[in-house]
Amino acid sequence: MVTWIGLCAGEVWKYLEIHVGFCPVDEVIKKIDAPEKSVLMAIGWLAREGHILLRGTPPDYQIILNAKKIDS
Numbered sequence: 792m793v794t795w796i797g798l799c800a801g802e803v804w805k806y807l808e809i810h811v812g813f814c815p816v817d818e819v820i821k822k823i824d825a826p827e828k829s830v831l832m833a834i835g836w837l838a839r840e841g842h843i844l845l846r847g848t849p850p851d852y853q854i855i856l857n858a859k860k861i862d863s
Contacts, residue, residue: 799825799833804842804856813846813853 802823807814816834823830834854837843843854 795825795829796832796836799823799829800836803830803833803837807843807854807856813855816852816854817850819854 802825803819806819806822816831819834820827820830823833825833834843838845838854841860842857844857845852845854847853
């Protein structure tokens with residue numbers, strides 16, 4: 792399961808790399824070819840590791856890659 796979540800996290804990362812600015816979480820879920828729960832776990836993993844930034848209030852969360860984390 793951890794491997795699958797990691798693969799989903801990679802797909803989320805790739806999607807955010809080509810997206811300019813904050814992206815709605817709902818959009819990411821729709822664009823990644825994986826079950827919604829897996830994508831949400833992947834987003835949680837990336838957030839916990841500091842690779843993405845989240846903003847908004849439920850249910851309108853938005854995410855973006857953390858440029859400070861990428862540059863370090």
